[in-house]
């Protein structure tokens with residue numbers, strides 16, 4: 001016997017249909033207008049949408065950063081993700097100077113295994129790309145099931161890679177079927193601006209944004225795209241925040257290049273004025289790249305609508321305001337970068353996108369799940385509701401209205417950058433490979449239920 005989800009509306013990236021869905025042995029086995037109940041466990045899902053489980057392509061759990069460690073580990077972070085309708089994620093394994101990629105991946109396996117509530121894969125965030133690290137990439141792609149590598153164009157004298165390194169990495173990735181991701185901001189320019197601000201005694205959180213202008217992001221994005229073009233390589237630009245960067249991606253795509261862009265909920269609903277909040281509250285919004293002038297939000301929405309940006313990630317990187325963000329109370333450059341966003345990624349895109357009429361249901365599914373599965377070699381096991389696919393299904397009740405708050409969220413952080421936002425739509429049930437893990441406001445899964453996902457080699461996807 002299986003589990004029969006009866007009377008709902010199945011939404012994929014391409015279709016919206018009224019249908020029953022039968023789940024057996026962790027996968028979807030039948031989708032039909034009417035499936036007889038037989039001896040199945042019947043779950044009434046009438047009035048709800050059935051979305052493929054969300055896939056978050058950008059998270060930082062249990063990660064050392066700026067003299068502290070992100071406050072959500074794989075247990076609290078993945079449980080919070082499940083409450084929001086996310087059933088898979090790809091976390092960034094942090095590679096540091098002198099380390100091997102293999103060891104970075106092993107370290108991340110140790111952090112995740114036995115703890116994760118949802119399925120998970122890894123990218124490697126390369127802290128020091130050099131000849132020996134590069135030489136390891138083919139093996140990692142082949143044996144580890146890790147096929148995406150993030151290179152930094154910012155954080156001078158720390159994580160930043162120069163153009164030669166980025167170009168060599170792109171060329172190699174193209175050969176072995178890997179996807180290079182870039183953090184695109186001009187680190188040299190930012191370094192000058194930060195030093196000048198601090199010399200003038202400008203230390204408040206708002207100077208974080210003023211020393212990382214959108215032009216620095218636009219320049220680095222355009223440069224990375226040109227390097228990828230010369231290398232004949234695909235490129236994935238993480239956390240796109242502004243018109244300068246988003247337009248560079250659109251221009252490249254018009255030239256037919258396999259360039260992909262991701263944006264995040266915070267850039268759609270928060271803006272640069274949040275840094276002006278009283279006291280030290282602006283620190284909650286310190287992330288890189290920073291929040292931008294509000295008009296950029298319309299640009300990003302249009303890019304999502306037209307699929308000129310294809311992926312929607314949380315960039316969840318959570319810190320307490322007390323004791324962690326406070327490390328930078330006298331110096332904005334010492335505020336740990338990042339915010340707790342893993343739980344509300346789908347809420348924000350659903351409410352401000354679908355509910356308010358900016359994007360359609362199918363686009364919502366494409367951006368939060370299907371496109372990501374395709375870009376990182378997880379499709380069609382993940383990313384859709386289809387016969388044979390993993391039964392990762394979010395039963396989404398569009399009529400529920402709720403207010404987001406740190407007082408009620410499931411993430412560990414003592415703050416929430418979406419505090420007081422009232423949104424429509426929430427998961428009623430969440431199924432991970434056919435197992436119900438969320439029932440209304442209760443987590444009913446088991447610690448360690450999440451399995452490691454081997455990502456496949458990159459193939460050029462047309463969106």
Ligand SMILES: [Zn+2]
Nearest residue numbers: 058060315317
């Ligand atoms: Zn990030």
